[in-house]
């Protein structure tokens with residue numbers, strides 16, 4: 001995984017609350033056996049009309065969304081199914097961070113494992129971001145802070161281990177594999193119990 | 194003396210390979226890893242790319258359910274699986290299980306079924322175990338007193354390679370349920386009411402323990418329905434303390450401990466319920482006696498009212514308005530008597546024998562209303578056989594419903610069983626998200642009893658009118 005320290009981008013805003021992973025990537029696209037190419041189907045039922053043509057009124061299809069890598073979304077983003085296809089689709093589309101006031105547990109876990117930042121900010125900063133789509137913001141992992149264009153910062157919680165992995169490009173599997181001796185000891189212990 | 198612990202804390206503690214610190218999450222050991230065709234392929238690929246072996250094939254168990262067809266001719270008759278990409282997924286799971294030595298219940302296996310139905314049914318799920326699966330409804334298994342939660346595909350790979358996960362300890366939420374459920378009101382109504390009360394994000398970061406005499410009085414099928422939808426409240430897992438009901442359910446099951454091992458297991462399992470003085474981070478009280486049959490009217494499971502209730506009005510909430518527009522409902526409207534096009538009884542929420550019995554009890558001697566398409570899909574092949582032995586299939590077929598092979602079916606639109614665009618489907622599944630059952634499908638979540646009542650009348654109906 002590529003190390004990430006800071007991220008600077010304009011935002012794109014999807015204000016809806018409770019955006020579930022069935023919206024992020026509908027189930028009919030889960031028959032894939034690889035991780036690639038899912039960006040095409042991101043928010044498929046919102047992005048494309050019945051004829052398959054992109055809907056001009058959907059924000060991700062609009063010219064100002066091009067090149068934006070920070071998605072600001074309503075409360076409780078990523079609820080529902082555990083499909084990791086959701087962060088894969090977002091990453092494949094070019095999203096590097098999702099900002100909300102609450103992000104569902106499984107989605108947050110999945111996102112972190114794919115270098116997609118779940119950024120949970122307090123309601124004040126969130127409201128400002130929702131009201132100012134296209135704002136240029138900076139997310140800094142070292143200080144766990146999101147800086148608004150005016151220089152105000154909003155802190156966000158980031159589990160120290162997740163931060164360490166993201167900033168150093170460490171993957172969790174490598175960390176777990178290094179615990180092999182302890183895992184074997186546990187297995188021996190519980191077999192005796 | 195050690196500090197009093199909750200059920201969750203006992204299970205968590207006994208599975209810590211390395212406890213968490215301020216800097217690192219816990220390394221948690223996993224006793225049972227269930228896999229299926231949709232969320233495993235990329236994890237097997239990850240193993241191959243890194244040249245790793247699967248650490249404990251003996252603790253890994255595979256079935257196929259999500260993308261598999263439910264039409265008998267496609268399952269057993271040699272007719273090809275309708276969706277080519279689904280057929281490919283099924284073949285890939287067969288190849289992967291063969292290559293890594295994982296036991297697989299293949300398409301034709303008599304024990305195959307929805308992953309969350311077969312785990313308990315085969316006795317693989319047991320009290321005090323840690324159970325994971327690349328599927329959010331893994332919370333179902335918590336009904337037996339296991340700590341069971343859904344994981345993503347990267348984590349599936351972690352469990353493959355190390356039989357462990359890196360986890361931060363979640364917080365605890367007690368949902369205390371008191372009072373008697375009235376006739377016509379069941380476990381599905383109870384969990385829908387709980388989600389309506391705490392909200393779809395209300396359990397985020399928590400493991401729920403359902404407690405109180407109402408829960409203790411539920412049979413195992415009903416407990417599984419409750420725990421199944423914990424994730425719909427955003428919770429990491431749902432658990433119920435194991436008791437005599439649990440032990441009776443498990444005794445004699447294929448993979449449950451037998452003989453002396455059973456006695457030893459019982460002794461350990463009896464230690465699992467939380468200590469009386471144990472504290473939860475949060476508690477919520479629910480009065481079961483006040484509950485009525487429930488139904489969702491919107492596009493998340495928290496948008497729920499009694500069947501006879503009125504859709505709330507929320508001015509200045511564009512998201513709420515959008516959701517109602519999708520459903521074709523208006524604020525202040527009643528859902529009762531609204532026409533219904535499709536009725537689906539099945540899924541890991543309500544695809545067990547007692548669910549089918551409930552639906553059949555209402556359909557016996559009655560007909561599905563003209564113009565209504567009713568699909569009854571048992572949660573496993575074993576449930577199917579048991580239902581057929583009782584003649585439930587005849588009741589469904591004579592009423593005019595379709596009777597299928599087991600699978601996830603219409604719960605999610607990826608196996609060919611779809612709700613047509615704009616149609617209203619009363620469904621016993623767990624998610625009413627936009628497009629979940631097919632593009633433009635309008636889902637009304639309800640209990641099997643309510644679903645059957647709606648099928649008979651072709652309109653949203655309070656089942657108490659027909660019992």
Ligand code: SF4
Pocket residue numbers: 258259307308309328330540541542600601604605622623
């Ligand atoms: S029945 Fe539905 S919720 Fe359950 S495992 Fe299958 S798709 Fe998921």
